[in-house]
Amino acid sequence: MPRVGYLLPTRERVMEGRDETGSLLALAEKAEGLGYDSLWVGDSLLARPRHDPLTLLAAVAARTRKPELGTAVLLPALRNPVVLAQQVATLDRIAEGRVILGIGIAADVPNIRAEFTAASVPFDKRVGRLVEGMALCRALWTGKPVTWPKPGSPGRWKVEASVLGPTPHRPGGPPIWVAGAVKASRERVGKFFDGWFPNSPLAKDYAPEWAEVVAAAKAAGRDPSTLTAAMYCTLSIDDNVQRADDKLNVYLKEYYGVDPLETRKRQKSFAGPAGEAAAWLKSYADAGATHLVLRFAGDHDRHLETAARIRRDLGW
Template structure:
């Protein structure tokens, strides 16, 4: 069981006097508290520290945590240069990089960003898959790549990443088509469905697609992106804080956000119970986004969630495995 945290790199999550250099200390603190990964998100919708720049700052000052993107938007960057950057990050971190990717969404989180990047909105999912295939080809020493959308001849020698074949690449997306593509092509699945039952059925689809492609089910890491707020006042107090977070970060009420994303709020016991439902549904790498405004409040939430790590790990050990043939008590 892995428990990770999303760094508050967006300035909408900061308070007066907060500064970007505090994010490095935040990542180091997460490692010391026992989190197994530190993730950053990626967008041009609101001011934020650029994702790969943030990971480059964390690579030399951390030792054990996975450094990840949740999720990187490859269409914002040139694909060959991005392969070089990711390989460099994998080297600088000693092989601790995980790259979750996405194609963006309709509305302000999608098409306007494609226009800014001068990349066609049409066939965006095929472009994403080909971009990842190009990265993997470059990381394996290829000097050409011929896809339906991306075609390159005479590619120069690329920087070799720390790990043979490059860092694992996960897909962020919960639609049936995304589940199928995850099983066939990706190393992990990072959705955020509000209902654990939807996570369980989606994971079954991912593993069915993997089996159809001749891949072992355990080759695909089952992860979950979830917003969390732990409050001593219980559910009412936690939801009040999460309401302010949803409106500041997304410009929408909590009731609307929790219809489309996994949101967990309450006392420590309530949060543990709700997260355990996702663990029982098969999630084995939780990427937790603290639902708090201001870096001091974010740090407080970091401490509170860290207190749940032992219990969540025990919940995963007790959960029935989803990989056929595994013995009860093992983590798939």
């Protein structure tokens, strides 16, 4: 049966002018009490302003005991990997090994390009920075002396016989899941990373696209059974279908600032009653997704409880 996670509404709270974190931590505690398996926080510096994910997850780690804690998704290209390695290692120690590092390369849209410019990071080099940066993080997470670059590495960062401390609670560091809608992203997951974390495939396309991840892992000499097939799902659950659809459209328009119908083409979402939401989520589980992360379009207390009932009804 799939594990089920919940995305905390950091973006929504900032849009509402509610920068305090108490309500977010309360939602994390409520989700744990309802049996959610994981808690997630999104990332953006300026394009979609919100709380810093690693700092907030440290507070969530101190207030919870069981759920895994993840980023959905962090943009590592915006960060120096030596600094990031130390931050994530510290977070994983606070969480006692519950961290999942969800990462992505960022969408090619004007406000995200501007965010990279503000951070003095070349947008067109973001894929290479992600791959090399995470390799450097993993090297540092061993706790052994690291000299970088390695032979064959582009060498964007220079490290000389240096040791990182602390190391993560989980030996080798937290699992790294990669978002991505294109074939090249799925191949990167199979070759280098620990999970696939998309938000774009239809349920009917999920299995064949996951098969590409598996094939890439096998070709790289890796065991695909060690990889996680995840899915990021957005839901607006309401017995009135039109009301659910309207709420979803308003939510996406406010969240991204673009036509919600365009967003819905790229990010798969559901609007409608609970029974149909159950069938929609089950379709992804049946297609092979083993970890579903849920983002709710408003009314988080009600949605948390409704989704928990759906899960019980499905026997998850």
